[in-house]
Amino acid sequence: MRVRSLLPTVLALLLTGCNGVPLMTQWKLRHFDLGTADIARMRVALRAPDWATPTPDKAVIEATRSDDAGERKLSIHLRRAQHANDAIELARLARGAPPLWVYEVAPPDHAAAADFQAEAVKAKQEGRADKGALRIGSGVACRNGAVPDGPIAIDVYFHPDDEVGWLPLLEGFDLRPGLASAEARQHFDDSVPPCPRSAAGTKPQAVR
Numbered sequence: 254m255r256v257r258s259l260l261p262t263v264l265a266l267l268l269t270g271c272n273g274v275p276l277m278t279q280w281k282l283r284h285f286d287l288g289t290a291d292i293a294r295m296r297v298a299l300r301a302p303d304w305a306t307p308t309p310d311k312a313v314i315e316a317t318r319s320d321d322a323g324e325r326k327l328s329i330h331l332r333r334a335q336h337a338n339d340a341i342e343l344a345r346l347a348r349g350a351p352p353l354w355v356y357e358v359a360p361p362d363h364a365a366a367a368d369f370q371a372e373a374v375k376a377k378q379e380g381r382a383d384k385g386a387l388r389i390g391s392g393v394a395c396r397n398g399a400v401p402d403g404p405i406a407i408d409v410y411f412h413p414d415d416e417v418g419w420l421p422l423l424e425g426f427d428l429r430p431g432l433a434s435a436e437a438r439q440h441f442d443d444s445v446p447p448c449p450r451s452a453a454g455t456k457p458q459a460v461r
Contacts, residue, residue, distance in 0.1 A: 274422055274423065275420075275421055275422075277420075278411070278420045278421055278422060281417055281420060282413065282417075282420070285413050285414075285417070287370075288370055288373055288374045288377075289370070289374065290370075290413065290414065291414060292358050292363055292366045292367060292370070293357075293358070293360070293363055294412070294413070294414045294415055295357065295358070295411075295412065295413060295414070296334045296336070296339070296355055296356065296357045296411075296412040297355070297356050297357075297409060297410070297411055297412070297422075298339075298343055298353040298354065298355045298356075298408075298409070298410040298411075298412070298419070299353060299354050299355075299356065299393075299394075299407065299408070299409055300347070300352070300353050300354075300407060300408035300409075301354070301394050301407060302405060302406060302407070304396060304397050304398055304399075304400065304401060305394040305395065305396055305397065305445060306394060306395050306397060306448055307354035307393070307394045308392050308393070308394055308395055309331055309332055309333035309334070309354055309355070309356045310331075310332050310333055311391070311392030312330070312331040312356060312389070312390075312391070312392040312393045313328050313329065313330055313331065313389075313390035313391055313392055314328070314329040314331065314387055314388070314389060314390060315327075315328055315329075315387070315388055315389075315390040316328075316329055316366075316369055316386070316387050317386045317387075318369070318372065318373055318376075318384065318386075319384050320376045320381045320384070325369070325372065327365060327366070327369050328390060329358055329359075329362050329365070329366055330358070330359040330361070330362050331356045331357065331358060331359060331392075332356070332357060332358075332359040332360075333354065333355065333356065334355040334356060334357035335355075336355075339355055339412075339419070342418060342419040343355075343410060343419060346410060346419055346421055347408065347410070347424075353408070353410065356393075388440075389444045390444070391443065391444055391446070392444075393444055393445065394445050395445060395446055395447060395448035395449070396445055396446065396447050396448060397448050403429070404427040404429055405427060405428040405429045405432075406425050406426065406427055406428075407423065407426055407428060408423065408424050408425065408426070409422040409423040409424075409426070410422055428441075
């Protein structure tokens with residue numbers, strides 16, 4: 254799965270596509286293969302609007318793949334990532350900007366995600382028709398109140414592995430145009446639900 258398939262996969266976390274990804278990032282990811290990548294080394298950093306509270310430990314990605322043998326579904330749980338050099342690298346990329354929240358696949362789901370990868374690779378090697386999709390299930394963030402009118406700007410950075418390090422994926426990207434349909438708005442509402450009353454206005458500690 255090369256870069257043109259990888260980018261929508263990463264951005265499935267954020268309900269959007271790959272428009273606006275810097276050319277340098279695309280160049281550095283040109284040989285990156287999600288089908289054989291080490292899930293344990295992949296991370297995504299998100300800066301959400303002020304009205305949203307990121308909730309990494311509640312985020313779930315729903316993965317689906319189908320081939321001649323049938324359909325398989327998998328729920329992949331995320332968690333807040335805490336790695337020694339992330340703060341330094343992200344500060345270098347986003348100078349003077351507010352904190353970012355870093356997400357990674359939760360360790361208990363590493364084996365299942367790797368099996369999912371291996372099945373897709375095997376299907377390709379055997380020449381079986383294979384289709385896959387990833388979308389955010391729930392919990393990427395919660396809303397502190399009503400979503401205001403105007404742009405829904407986010408910043409996203411991607412860490413494919415330790416060799417490549419952190420790359421800017423989207424900066425100041427507006428999600429609003431992608432919410433034009435009723436289905437897209439409903440998906441957004443389901444994926445970014447209202448914050449629990451006790452959590453409203455409380456932000457988790459972020460990478461600075």
